Amino acid sequence: MNQKQALLEKIESRNARVGVLGLGYVGLPVVTAFAEAGFTTLGFDVNAEVVELVRGGGSHIGDVTPEAVAAMVEAGRLDATTDFSRLGESDAIIICVPTPLGKTGDPDVSFILNGLHEIRTNLRPGQIVILESTTYPGTTRELLQPELEQTGLVAGEDFFLAFSPERVDPGNENWTFTNTAKVVGGLTEACRELSTALYEKVIDEVVSVSSPEAAELTKLLENTFRAVNIGLVNEMAMITDRLGIDIWEVVDAAATKPYGFMRFTPGPGLGGHCIPIDPHYLAWKMRTLQYRTRFIELASEVNAEMPRYVVSRVAQALNEHRKPVNGSRVLLLGMAYKPDVSDVRESPALDITELLRGDGAEVIYHDPFVKSVKFDSGDLTSEPLTAELLQSCDMVVVTTDHANVDYDLVLNHARLIMDPRNGLGGRTGRAVIYPISGPPRGGTGADRLDEEPRPRAVSVG
Numbered sequence: 001m002n003q004k005q006a007l008l009e010k011i012e013s014r015n016a017r018v019g020v021l022g023l024g025y026v027g028l029p030v031v032t033a034f035a036e037a038g039f040t041t042l043g044f045d046v047n048a049e050v051v052e053l054v055r056g057g058g059s060h061i062g063d064v065t066p067e068a069v070a071a072m073v074e075a076g077r078l079d080a081t082t083d084f085s086r087l088g089e090s091d092a093i094i095i096c097v098p099t100p101l102g103k104t105g106d107p108d109v110s111f112i113l114n115g116l117h118e119i120r121t122n123l124r125p126g127q128i129v130i131l132e133s134t135t136y137p138g139t140t141r142e143l144l145q146p147e148l149e150q151t152g153l154v155a156g157e158d159f160f161l162a163f164s165p166e167r168v169d170p171g172n173e174n175w176t177f178t179n180t181a182k183v184v185g186g187l188t189e190a191c192r193e194l195s196t197a198l199y200e201k202v203i204d205e206v207v208s209v210s211s212p213e214a215a216e217l218t219k220l221l222e223n224t225f226r227a228v229n230i231g232l233v234n235e236m237a238m239i240t241d242r243l244g245i246d247i248w249e250v251v252d253a254a255a256t257k258p259y260g261f262m263r264f265t266p267g268p269g270l271g272g273h274c275i276p277i278d279p280h281y282l283a284w285k286m287r288t289l290q291y292r293t294r295f296i297e298l299a300s301e302v303n304a305e306m307p308r309y310v311v312s313r314v315a316q317a318l319n320e321h322r323k324p325v326n327g328s329r330v331l332l333l334g335m336a337y338k339p340d341v342s343d344v345r346e347s348p349a350l351d352i353t354e355l356l357r358g359d360g361a362e363v364i365y366h367d368p369f370v371k372s373v374k375f376d377s378g379d380l381t382s383e384p385l386t387a388e389l390l391q392s393c394d395m396v397v398v399t400t401d402h403a404n405v406d407y408d409l410v411l412n413h414a415r416l417i418m419d420p421r422n423g424l425g426g427r428t429g430r431a432v433i434y435p436i437s438g439p440p441r442g443g444t445g446a447d448r449l450d451e452e453p454r455p456r457a458v459s460v461g
């Protein structure tokens with residue numbers, strides 16, 4: 001019996017042992033889902049604390065409950081280890097490691113290479129290796145295949161190789177690992193057949209494409225599409241500011257078109273570890289082929305400009321109330337990169353903090369999901385949201401519109417609010433509200449800032 005047939009039978013009978021390399025926001029949902037589908041799984045991570053947490057039936061990822069992990073650990077279908085020599089135990093190895101940008105803005109594939117070295121060291125006939133980490137087209141064929149074939153084993157015959165982009169959307173309760181269609185691109189027909197068969201045991205819909213490159217580019221199209229459209233709507237916000245038109249009214253009106261339009265909303269910038277990063281993997285690859293990806297570069301410029309645009313609007317609003325930014329106390333509502341998550345990676349609120357501090361403002365924040373944030377210019381911890389705190393501030397900026405914030409309290413105790421997320425919707429209160437573009441609204445004006453500022457609230461620990 002050849003290796004392909006032997007592995008296929010293990011997969012079909014769910015006797016294949018599944019290893020997942022990297023137990024983060026992608027890997028932990030993956031390994032748990034395979035365990036819940038009846039496979040014996042083994043998670044690998046360099047972080048001993050994460051390994052111990054998982055082995056103890058815990059979870060550090062919001063989308064995976066500790067109960068789900070504990071149930072699989074107790075059932076003997078989920079274990080975790082920092083011992084990469086155990087990779088040989090797995091019939092299928094799924095790589096879910098970070099693919100950030102390096103300091104120079106180029107792809108940092110060091111996490112893939114480190115994992116690959118461990119896999120090569122333990123590679124044996126009959127294994128399939130699947131890369132899920134978002135990366136540039138060609139990574140699987142140009143990086144993984146040669147490295148693994150250094151063992152003398154042949155891809156597509158002795159072992160198998162595929163790419164399948166992760167589509168985890170942190171915090172999304174509707175679309176999960178098991179009900180989100182999975183794209184798979186095998187190096188050979190046997191690789192395609194095996195990777196498809198594996199994912200079909202766990203995921204409702206598996207879409208196989210003709211090559212790893214097609215699968216790699218599929219993911220980059222998905223996320224570049226978002227980055228470019230977010231850049232477009234952010235530029236629209238700056239256009240409406242010059243036209244004196246309410247961008248939210250225009251976006252909502254355009255969204256009534258049932259076809260040919262997809263609603264994106266302007267904001268203070270582009271955060272997260274996917275959308276600001278992934279398109280640059282494609283831009284980098286195309287530069288090596290002497291092609292300039294203009295849409296990616298332009299969208300990146302517009303999106304990167306948004307924090308500075310918001311800070312300029314803050315300065316303009318304070319100025320209208322005879323207040324310089326320098327010496328003003330500004331409360332940021334939300335440090336996370338998007339609503340209802342605790343992740344601050346690439347969050348625009350970080351840039352806004354540094355820009356305001358650079359202009360001499362005192363910056364504090366409240367974020368129910370983010371307890372503290374490190375800054376070179378001085379760390380911050382989330383302040384309890386109280387009437388006194390709000391009254392002690394010269395400006396409140398809705399940087400992330402988390403659902404669980406008392407916006408009525410904010411409306412009735414803040415004096416000035418900058419709302420680039422439209423987190424307040426159309427609501428008004430005592431505060432003067434500045435949207436991301438266009439004229440201010442609401443407010444009684446009774447709290448002109450040129451009055452004596454109220455006593456500073458004592459920041460409670």
Ligand code: SAJ
Pocket residue numbers: 166167168169170172222223226230263264265266267268269270271272273274275337338339
């Ligand atoms: N953003 C806007 N306007 C929008 C949408 C997003 O300013 O209309 C901002 C967000 O506030 C955030 C950034 O862009 O700062 C990225 O937001 P996102 O909604 O794209 O969320 P992410 O980064 O969690 O993206 C993930 C991605 N999932 C994967 O890569 C597997 C992305 O492909 C999903 O489309 C996205 O979730 C999603 O749809 O929520």
